[in-house]
Amino acid sequence: MVERTEKVWLNGELVAFDRADVSILTHTLHYGLGVFEGIRAYESPAGGAVFRLREHVERLLRSGRVVEIEIPFGTEELERAVLDTLRANRMSEGYIRPIAYLGEGAMGLLPADNPVEVAIAVWPWGAYLGDEGLERGIRAKVSSYTRHHPNISMTQSKTCGNYVNSILAKREVTRLGYDEAIMLDPNGMVAEASGENVFLVRKGQLKTPPLGSVLDGITRDSIVQIARDKGIEVVEQSFTRDELYIADEAFLTGTAAEVTPIREVDDRVIGSGTRGPVTRTLQSTYFDAVRGKERKYEHWLTKV
Numbered sequence: 001m002v003e004r005t006e007k008v009w010l011n012g013e014l015v016a017f018d019r020a021d022v023s024i025l026t027h028t029l030h031y032g033l034g035v036f037e038g039i040r041a042y043e044s045p046a047g048g049a050v051f052r053l054r055e056h057v058e059r060l061l062r063s064g065r066v067v068e069i070e071i072p073f074g075t076e077e078l079e080r081a082v083l084d085t086l087r088a089n090r091m092s093e094g095y096i097r098p099i100a101y102l103g104e105g106a107m108g109l110l111p112a113d114n115p116v117e118v119a120i121a122v123w124p125w126g127a128y129l130g131d132e133g134l135e136r137g138i139r140a141k142v143s144s145y146t147r148h149h150p151n152i153s154m155t156q157s158k159t160c161g162n163y164v165n166s167i168l169a170k171r172e173v174t175r176l177g178y179d180e181a182i183m184l185d186p187n188g189m190v191a192e193a194s195g196e197n198v199f200l201v202r203k204g205q206l207k208t209p210p211l212g213s214v215l216d217g218i219t220r221d222s223i224v225q226i227a228r229d230k231g232i233e234v235v236e237q238s239f240t241r242d243e244l245y246i247a248d249e250a251f252l253t254g255t256a257a258e259v260t261p262i263r264e265v266d267d268r269v270i271g272s273g274t275r276g277p278v279t280r281t282l283q284s285t286y287f288d289a290v291r292g293k294e295r296k297y298e299h300w301l302t303k304v
């Protein structure tokens with residue numbers, strides 16, 4: 001179970017965790033139309049810092065725009081709120097979960113005047129796919145569930161309801177003994193994992209599916225920048241599941257999962273069956289960047 005912290009930010013105020021309750025008629029609870037973010041803060045030599053706070057807050061606002069949830073706070077207010085929530089809980093490292101949801105008002109599928117509520121919770125969260133996963137890599141399986149078609153549920157918004165599809169996929173493959181689900185888009189091309197973007201490495205080149213059926217991941221973007229800075233060629237190009245089978249290396253990226261190597265897909269060993277050299281380099285630079293140990297990427301950090 002996730003560890004409860006003392007305070008939650010709710011609609012502009014820090015309140016005790018137990019007082020941050022919602023009504024049973026919360027519209028989002030019934031129909032899934034809400035938007036959320038996942039952000040991490042890390043301990044750095046200069047104290048706690050949030051990784052790419054501005055980009056996460058902006059994506060939250062964009063998510064709202066896509067599904068017509070008008071968030072009644074601006075970028076700077078939300079940035080301040082994230083920092084205040086961490087401080088109120090005396091946390092310099094951890095996971096941050098802002099959520100904007102439709103509160104109590106109308107029921108039914110036309111939530112015209114339901115209030116838009118905004119909450120920010122934080123909690124300590126270790127390696128999402130395990131410490132061993134970060135080091136040795138995880139075993140993935142292609143799910144029988146297809147990832148969203150943009151005309152069914154749009155993919156550029158982190159909409160709460162989108163994650164039903166992710167949960168079905170994740171449950172399916174973990175029940176079979178795998179660590180993570182890889183999902184194909186409606187055309188059968190690799191899209192993303194249940195909550196991470198996917199990359200492969202082949203002949204020194206890095207490849208990740210283009211935006212369309214995948215979320216514009218902030219870790220994905222960070223890895224693309226880090227790779228290009230290192231002179232590694234990066235292409236955003238669709239690929240099939242079998243291209244993944246014959247990759248030299250593969251890995252997942254996400255705020256929660258960070259940079260997690262994939263050592264097997266559908267029981268095919270990827271490359272050497274462990275974390276490959278390109279993955280290792282990118283992962284290690286990523287961890288240095290988030291922990292304030294890479295000068296070049298210090299602009300990605302906001303001090304708590």
Ligand code: PPE
Nearest residue numbers: 038195196197215217218219220254255256
């Ligand atoms: N795709 C999906 C579907 C997704 O949910 C995430 C984040 C990503 C890609 C990677 O995006 P980014 O975090 O900006 O690099 N998934 C969040 C939710 C995890 C959860 O279990 O909750 C996350 O990583 O915070």
